[in-house]
Amino acid sequence: MLTFQCPYCGVQADETELHAGGEAHLTRHGPGSSDKDFEAYLFMRQNPKGVHFERWRHVNGCGKWFHAARCTMTLEVFGAYPAQTTEPPKRILDVITSKRPGWTWRELS
Amino acid sequence: MSDPVLPLGGAQYEGLVDVREAGPQGMIALRGDLADERLQEAVTQLTGLPMPGVRGAQVMGESGVLWMSPDELLVLVPYRQAPRARAQLAEALQGQHALVENVSDMRAMFRLRGTQLRDVLAKLAPVDFARDAMPAGELRRTRFAQVAAGVWLVDDTTAQVFCFRSVADYMFKLLCAAADPDAFVGFHAG
Numbered sequence: 001m002l003t004f005q006c007p008y009c010g011v012q013a014d015e016t017e018l019h020a021g022g023e024a025h026l027t028r029h030g031p032g033s034s035d036k037d038f039e040a041y042l043f044m045r046q047n048p049k050g051v052h053f054e055r056w057r058h059v060n061g062c063g064k065w066f067h068a069a070r071c072t073m074t075l076e077v078f079g080a081y082p083a084q085t086t087e088p089p090k091r092i093l094d095v096i097t098s099k100r101p102g103w104t105w106r107e108l109s
Numbered sequence: 110m111s112d113p114v115l116p117l118g119g120a121q122y123e124g125l126v127d128v129r130e131a132g133p134q135g136m137i138a139l140r141g142d143l144a145d146e147r148l149q150e151a152v153t154q155l156t157g158l159p160m161p162g163v164r165g166a167q168v169m170g171e172s173g174v175l176w177m178s179p180d181e182l183l184v185l186v187p188y189r190q191a192p193r194a195r196a197q198l199a200e201a202l203q204g205q206h207a208l209v210e211n212v213s214d215m216r217a218m219f220r221l222r223g224t225q226l227r228d229v230l231a232k233l234a235p236v237d238f239a240r241d242a243m244p245a246g247e248l249r250r251t252r253f254a255q256v257a258a259g260v261w262l263v264d265d266t267t268a269q270v271f272c273f274r275s276v277a278d279y280m281f282k283l284l285c286a287a288a289d290p291d292a293f294v295g296f297h298a299g
Binding site for chain 1: 163164177178179181235236237249250251252257258
């Protein structure tokens, strides 16, 4: 079972209390952007076996969106952090590096 | 003013715990910056209770302040006083980015009483109801089976559960089934 600690209300929220929101840290490309950027924003998603960054919503709880880093293979959770950020905080990256040396995800590593 | 109508007309059930529909309860949804002093003063003055901390439930009789999320409180007042309390809060927060609404009839409340309380609750929600994980005075918003719900423990044998009015019947039947005398667990007791 997947359990995240909600960074807003601090509860250990299990997966059934949450709603998955897809990949994290996407940059929106709207009107005026190139077709290539727009297509990548709409359709191109990571589907890694291993380290992944996602958005989740604590829907049956405080209702807030947050980010989480986890391993898609073992369901190990590396940490959750607030949604008001465009990149993962260093403490999360450090945890991942210590547990999965040599990991990469998009341009992060 | 028309008479308040409880969603289930005051339904009750006696089993492992005593399930009773509570209310009518005045409830005011308040969204805003909870760290703001004016907001804190308005809330504490209205209820006569201190501001709750994260996941806190400050309740005394029919008055209370529930911490719902980092920017939301549910203020409990006696049902008849809700419209006046709403106006008072709205006036105190004028000019601020805040939302105050009387939502007294939006939710249903249930009071559970009995020694098997933690076992009954633990059957329905993905929450650790052990004494040290869920002490009295802590509010937990979660789900009970398939519907969103909130619960706080008044003391070790009394809990208050609330859910949306539209699922009040579902919630009552759920609580009754979990409190069925033939469904004794005895895990949290003692």
